[in-house]
Amino acid sequence: MDSNSLCYSLDFVASSGRVLTGEQRAALQTSLLILKKNYKFHRVMLWGKILGIKQDYFIAQGRGEDELKDQKYLYSLNCMDWLLLPTVTESMIEEVSKAAKGLFIGDPSFVYEQKIQSQGEGEEAVDGNELVRVSEEKRLAVTVHHIDEDVSVVPRGAFIRSPLGLVHINRSFDGLSESEARKLDSFLHFRAVKKGNKKSIEETGEWSPAIDFLDVLSDDTPKGSWSLQFECASRVCVLRSLLWLGLTFYHVPMTPQHGYIYIGNGLKNLDLPFML
Amino acid sequence: IRTMEGPLENRGNTEAANFKALLMKDSTKSKRNLYDHLTQLLTKVMDEHTNNVVDVIEEISHDVKRDLFNGIQSSLRDLPQFTAAELLTEQQRTLFYQPDDIIQEDKMVETVLPNVNEIGFYLEQAEVGLGREEMQRIFLALKNLVDSEQLPRCRLWGKIFGIESNYIVAEAEYREGEEDQESIEENLVEEERKPESLEDEAEINPLPQSIYKSHLDVPKEAIGTGANKFAYYVCKEPGLPWIKLPTVSPAQITIARQIRKFFTGKLNSSVESYPPFPGNEANYLRAQIARISAGTHVSPNGFYQAGDEEGDEEDDIPHDSCEVNPNFEDVQASLMVESLSSWVHHVQHILQQGRCTWVNIAVKPADDSNEEIEGDEKEEYLDEVEPEIGPSLLTPLSQDAGQNLHNSKKKKKKAYGWVLKIGEAFQNICQVFRKN
Numbered sequence: 035m036d037s038n039s040l041c042y043s044l045d046f047v048a049s050s051g052r053v054l055t056g057e058q059r060a061a062l063q064t065s066l067l068i069l070k071k072n073y074k075f076h077r078v079m080l081w082g083k084i085l086g087i088k089q090d091y092f093i094a095q096g097r098g099e100d101e102l103k104d105q106k107y108l109y110s111l112n113c114m115d116w117l118l119l120p121t122v123t124e125s126m127i128e129e130v131s132k133a134a135k136g137l138f139i140g141d142p143s144f145v146y147e148q149k150i151q152s153q154g155e156g157e158e159a160v161d162g163n164e165l166v167r168v169s170e171e172k173r174l175a176v177t178v179h180h181i182d183e184d185v186s187v188v189p190r191g192a193f194i195r196s197p198l199g200l201v202h203i204n205r206s207f208d209g210l211s212e213s214e215a216r217k218l219d220s221f222l223h224f225r226a227v228k229k230g231n232k233k234s235i236e237e238t239g240e241w242s243p244a245i246d247f248l249d250v251l252s253d254d255t256p257k258g259s260w261s262l263q264f265e266c267a268s269r270v271c272v273l274r275s276l277l278w279l280g281l282t283f284y285h286v287p288m289t290p291q292h293g294y295i296y297i298g299n300g301l302k303n304l305d306l307p308f309m310l
Numbered sequence: 311i312r313t314m315e316g317p318l319e320n321r322g323n324t325e326a327a328n329f330k331a332l333l334m335k336d337s338t339k340s341k342r343n344l345y346d347h348l349t350q351l352l353t354k355v356m357d358e359h360t361n362n363v364v365d366v367i368e369e370i371s372h373d374v375k376r377d378l379f380n381g382i383q384s385s386l387r388d389l390p391q392f393t394a395a396e397l398l399t400e401q402q403r404t405l406f407y408q409p410d411d412i413i414q415e416d417k418m419v420e421t422v423l424p425n426v427n428e429i430g431f432y433l434e435q436a437e438v439g440l441g442r443e444e445m446q447r448i449f450l451a452l453k454n455l456v457d458s459e460q461l462p463r464c465r466l467w468g469k470i471f472g473i474e475s476n477y478i479v480a481e482a483e484y485r486e487g488e489e490d491q492e493s494i495e496e497n498l499v500e501e502e503r504k505p506e507s508l509e510d511e512a513e514i515n516p517l518p519q520s521i522y523k524s525h526l527d528v529p530k531e532a533i534g535t536g537a538n539k540f541a542y543y544v545c546k547e548p549g550l551p552w553i554k555l556p557t558v559s560p561a562q563i564t565i566a567r568q569i570r571k572f573f574t575g576k577l578n579s580s581v582e583s584y585p586p587f588p589g590n591e592a593n594y595l596r597a598q599i600a601r602i603s604a605g606t607h608v609s610p611n612g613f614y615q616a617g618d619e620e621g622d623e624e625d626d627i628p629h630d631s632c633e634v635n636p637n638f639e640d641v642q643a644s645l646m647v648e649s650l651s652s653w654v655h656h657v658q659h660i661l662q663q664g665r666c667t668w669v670n671i672a673v674k675p676a677d678d679s680n681e682e683i684e685g686d687e688k689e690e691y692l693d694e695v696e697p698e699i700g701p702s703l704l705t706p707l708s709q710d711a712g713q714n715l716h717n718s719k720k721k722k723k724k725a726y727g728w729v730l731k732i733g734e735a736f737q738n739i740c741q742v743f744r745k746n
Binding site: 049052053194206276309 | 360361362365366369370373434435438439440441442443444469471472473474475476570571572
């Protein structure tokens with residue numbers, strides 16, 4: 035969620051059961067502004083918190099010109115000192131998926147080790163032991179990347195893609211209406227398009243290429259992996275992801291206020307199809 | 311359109327006039343023309359002075375077209391439509407009114423509810439909470455519950471999230487003399503069924519009886535003891551009526567240990583799972599609440615002391631209840647955080663069987679079975695007669711580390727069941743727990 039609106043947006047997501055103490059809020063407001071100035075971001079968002087055994091990580095996201103592509107992540111242990119997370123590469127994702135398991139420890143220099151047995155093919159039949167080591171910092175970067183890929187949400191119409199391909203905020207976005215906010219169709223994934231929209235011409239008749247360039251939430255598999263509710267005496271529309279437990283998205287209908295935050299232990303809910 | 315001087319003027323004028331006529335030609339589909347539309351569009355831009363208008367000009371154009379439609383329908387009067395929000399707030403309004411018939415007593419009445427505002431503050435320091443307004447509403451709803459059901463004691467247990475709606479759970483002590491109405495009803499139904507089945511058997515030719523003896527159900531614990539020590543009430547939102555959850559049976563607890571399902575938010579929806587869960591969502595909710603309470607309710611060492619010490623130290627039966635220790639002194643916060651042994655469970659552990667006190671379910675085999683089988687079965691039952699002993703009531707948390715947690719597949723690594731921290735509040739130092 036945007037650092038400018040921290041003071042009131044945190045109240046909207048408080049119904050998910052996780053709040054920040056008064057000290058943390060105050061510290062975040064100061065340090066996020068400093069971050070914005072130092073790194074010359076256009077906007078700084080509090081992305082969320084990943085809970086670890088010894089300590090928790092606060093994660094912030096800075097956005098540049100293009101909201102979709104210019105994204106940098108930073109983490110902090112005490113809300114004041116921020117460190118840049120490494121950008122995620124394919125090899126890093128592979129390493130992390132092999133070695134890192136279980137809860138986050140809370141120490142960024144902690145190294146996960148895993149011995150992987152690799153057998154040679156064909157006639158070789160030699161068992162080689164490969165030791166894969168991954169630091170928790172990399173695991174953090176990869177987890178944050180996965181969560182954004184899978185479950186970052188924006189309401190339809192909040193972002194516009196200019197003909198040049200640049201994505202930026204729609205200043206004339208007035209918010210979804212009450213009835214629109216009850217449908218999962220009005221929410222889009224904020225990431226590079228994966229599935230594309232292969233719907234029939236009837237359904238795409240109302241769409242405009244500037245707004246509808248992202249995947250719709252209701253196309254997620256398995257169906258029902260989102261929980262849409264109205265909270266705070268039914269004023270705020272809250273979307274919770276069941277795939278990554280802890281991601282909460284809020285939107286106040288008829289106003290342009292929206293945002294999402296992830297507060298959780300950074301583990302994907304692989305039991306989801308059994309739990310529905 | 312400026313008029314131009316000169317001989318070209320006439321031709322320029324006619325061209326301009328032609329073009330203007332083209333612009334003003336009505337579209338065949340909608341009764342509008344481009345000229346009017348562009349005029350309105352530019353007027354709107356002039357009025358609003360939007361930033362970067364060239365980038366959003368298409369949106370503004372759409373908005374202008376859309377605005378037309380609103381004008382046409384304004385002849386109908388809007389029916390006041392009650393949104394769900396308004397309906398809910400009507401019900402929540404009752405929370406804030408005090409009934410007139412309560413006479414203000416002069417003496418201080420012992421409050422039945424704990425101070426929810428204070429608890430809310432401490433929970434906030436632990437980064438857990440529901441927001442101040444929500445906690446306030448919950449507090450008022452709890453007060454309503456206590457008044458309507460005349461409960462001796464009640465506290466907020468927590469909130470459970472569901473897919474369509476959530477549950478707010480309150481834990482309360484049973485009123486004195488309350489009997490488990492459900493078990494009475496069940497017994498009545500069984501008694502009625504027995505005479506009917508006997509009549510049927512007499513009429514039909516006796517089919518070969520199956521030798522399979524179905525697993526006998528472990529009996530439920532009586533209310534006020536063990537897993538059924540407290541009554542639980544749930545509501546969806548503060549202000550809506552509280553619903554009492556049924557008592558929990560050991561079979562439900564054992565199966566709840568094996569399945570993992572989301573709650574939908576409707577108490578009577580069925581829980582489809584394998585192994586099949588005996589009951590609907592209300593029972594599943596109650597079983598999970600029982601498991602969570604048994605596994606995670608803790609207090610500082612020494613706060614409670616075991617009650618009824620009648621000298622039976624050799625007895626394997628764990629203590630049933632504990633009382634607040636009047637000699638409890640405040641322990642230093644830093645000491646408490648360092649080791650897990652300064653915290654103890656104060657709710658009974660639930661055994662494998664699903665109850666807190668063990669029950670021997672070995673029953674004599676039925677009379678009409680073969681004699682050979684009788685002998686075998688008796689031997690089997692004798693082997694199984696080993697009472698299950700769970701950790702006794704006030705065991706410290708450091709012994710939790712050795713137990714197998716529900717979903718853990720860790721063999722070599724330690725099972726991190728609990729996380730301890732000190733909140734950094736300036737004056738109040740509070741212990742923070744998180745059960746992973």
